[in-house]
Amino acid sequence: MRASFVFSEVITGLRRNVTMTIAMILTTAISLGMFGGGLLFVRTIDKMKASYLDDVEVTVYLTEDISANDKDCTGEPCASIRQALESNQAVESVVFEDRNEAYERFKRIFEGQPELVELARPEALPASLHVKLFDPARSDVIVQEFSGQAGVANVDDQNKFLDRFFSLLNSGRNGTFIIALIAALAAVLLIANTIQVSAYTRRTEVGIMRLVGATRWYTQLPFLLEAVVAGALGAIIGVGGLITLKYVALDRILEATGGAIPKIELLDVLFPVAPILLGVSMLISAITGYVTLRLYVRH
Amino acid sequence: MIRLDSVSKVYKTSARPALDGVSVDVDKGEFVFLIGPSGSGKSTFLRLLLREEVPTKGRVMVSNFDVAKMARRRIPRLRQTIGCVFQDFRLLTNKTVAENVAFALEVIGKPKRTITKVVPEVLELVGLDGKADRMPNELSGGEQQRVAIARAFVNRPLVLLADEPTGNLDPDTSQDIMLLLERINRTGTTVLMATHDHSIVDSMRRRVVELHLGRVIRDDKRGVYGVGR
Numbered sequence: 001m002r003a004s005f006v007f008s009e010v011i012t013g014l015r016r017n018v019t020m021t022i023a024m025i026l027t028t029a030i031s032l033g034m035f036g037g038g039l040l041f042v043r044t045i046d047k048m049k050a051s052y053l054d055d056v057e058v059t060v061y062l063t064e065d066i067s068a069n070d071k072d073c074t075g076e077p078c079a080s081i082r083q084a085l086e087s088n089q090a091v092e093s094v095v096f097e098d099r100n101e102a103y104e105r106f107k108r109i110f111e112g113q114p115e116l117v118e119l120a121r122p123e124a125l126p127a128s129l130h131v132k133l134f135d136p137a138r139s140d141v142i143v144q145e146f147s148g149q150a151g152v153a154n155v156d157d158q159n160k161f162l163d164r165f166f167s168l169l170n171s172g173r174n175g176t177f178i179i180a181l182i183a184a185l186a187a188v189l190l191i192a193n194t195i196q197v198s199a200y201t202r203r204t205e206v207g208i209m210r211l212v213g214a215t216r217w218y219t220q221l222p223f224l225l226e227a228v229v230a231g232a233l234g235a236i237i238g239v240g241g242l243i244t245l246k247y248v249a250l251d252r253i254l255e256a257t258g259g260a261i262p263k264i265e266l267l268d269v270l271f272p273v274a275p276i277l278l279g280v281s282m283l284i285s286a287i288t289g290y291v292t293l294r295l296y297v298r299h
Numbered sequence: 300m301i302r303l304d305s306v307s308k309v310y311k312t313s314a315r316p317a318l319d320g321v322s323v324d325v326d327k328g329e330f331v332f333l334i335g336p337s338g339s340g341k342s343t344f345l346r347l348l349l350r351e352e353v354p355t356k357g358r359v360m361v362s363n364f365d366v367a368k369m370a371r372r373r374i375p376r377l378r379q380t381i382g383c384v385f386q387d388f389r390l391l392t393n394k395t396v397a398e399n400v401a402f403a404l405e406v407i408g409k410p411k412r413t414i415t416k417v418v419p420e421v422l423e424l425v426g427l428d429g430k431a432d433r434m435p436n437e438l439s440g441g442e443q444q445r446v447a448i449a450r451a452f453v454n455r456p457l458v459l460l461a462d463e464p465t466g467n468l469d470p471d472t473s474q475d476i477m478l479l480l481e482r483i484n485r486t487g488t489t490v491l492m493a494t495h496d497h498s499i500v501d502s503m504r505r506r507v508v509e510l511h512l513g514r515v516i517r518d519d520k521r522g523v524y525g526v527g528r
Contacts, residue, residue: 005405205391205402211349212454213379214406216372 009222028234031183033241041173056136060129061153067127077151095130192292224289231285235278301325306357317343319513333493335510341493382451382459386466390435397431425449441472461492497524
């Protein structure tokens with residue numbers, strides 16, 4: 001196999017068909033860009049889950065009566081609620097927070113909004129028991145058991161809020177993947193079509209190659225490589241697009257969430273997303289090329 | 300070199316067989332004309348030798364290849380032992396004369412060293428030395444056919460198949476092409492030429508195999524095209 005010959009055939013083929021080649025590369029790039037975006041979504045969700053779930057608590061807010069009179073949760077019914085929580089198998093730790101501590105925390109959280117702190121009074125905040133679970137995903141049990149008990153005002157499960165938040169991100173991810181899939185279908189059809197056109201414009205060459213006894217590799221490898229090269233270029237442009245998007249838009253948008261959603265790092269894009277896109281793209285192009293040649297181009 | 304043994308070929312789209320029980324034996328180094336009207340089966344005959352088609356019945360041998368039975372992946376080997384020339388030359392218009400000839404060697408993986416040595420030799424043999432860098436459309440029909448013959452012959456095939464090689468050429472040029480084919484034949488290459496050209500067949504006095512409606516109706520050692528045609 002003479003590499004220089006095959007290589008020059010590939011270049012000739014791509015140049016001869018330049019509008020189709022550009023269309024093929026751009027569609028591939030869009031599809032892969034979307035797919036890469038979906039992968040970044042997944043990665044972001046994973047990162048958030050890892051960092052949030054550790055801190056997720058169930059908070060048992062106590063009634064006004066306890067908040068006002070039981071400063072250290074030694075009286076009833078606070079003590080027995082605490083005891084019940086502590087002896088629960090799912091519970092890792094329980095921390096009591098009286099209304100003064102709650103007020104301090106409130107001030108810390110809303111440091112940036114002094115007018116809010118101004119309005120708040122310790123008396124407006126309930127005392128609470130902060131419950132940390134071994135498995136935050138199984139908070140339902142605690143919520144069910146302690147809701148409505150004497151001395152309990154209400155039970156707040158941060159997990160529930162996170163669930164809603166994550167399901168929003170998940171649908172974003174799914175949407176991205178669906179668009180990526182549609183674009184991928186268009187890209188695959190374009191690749192198949194380009195190869196057919198390419199094979200048609202070179203039918204004389206291919207006819208002569210067959211007659212003089214060129215092997216299937218020689219006659220078809222140039223077409224196959226055309227598709228793979230276009231796929232690789234598409235992947236590179238797609239990754240370039242993702243990096244541009246990160247610096248131009250995503251960084252600013254994610255910064256505006258105040259760190260609630262972690263920033264996407266350049267490293268996240270370059271690895272593992274970029275090699276995945278490149279690999280997927282070249283593999284799919286090669287398969288599409290191979291199938292097209294088998295179906296439409298006679299050897 | 301070439302042997303057809305009771306070969307029949309029926310195309311799906313036609314009720315009448317294109318070839319019907321054809322048996323022909325061609326020795327190494329022979330020059331054979333294959334004649335007959337359009338639709339007599341000449342093209343099918345040639346296509347069977349190249350394994351472009353598979354016979355419906357019978358056996359086709361070319362050199363040591365059992366053409367009908369051989370595995371697909373061995374077809375390139377068969378075709379490397381056969382050179383082909385056509386009425387319409389089939390040159391690559393975007394390549395020079397030398398590149399056209401070299402192409403036939405490049406695509407079967409011959410090393411560059413061999414190609415740069417062999418191509419000028421074969422161009423000289425066909426009388427095109429000095430025209431190596433011309434483009435096909437700068438050449439006359441006769442010269443283009445010489446390029447095609449050079450390309451068919453450059454890999455030194457055992458068999459040269461020529462399908463109406465003079466069909467697009469004037470009588471004088473045709474005569475030159477025939478002289479060239481004869482020269483190639485003298486190197487020991489078996490030549491099988493399908494043609495309609497009476498004067499050429501008559502003047503060459505070579506073996507003539509005549510097909511009619513898919514059957515061999517004549518096989519003369521030193522024939523002419525035929526009386527009254």
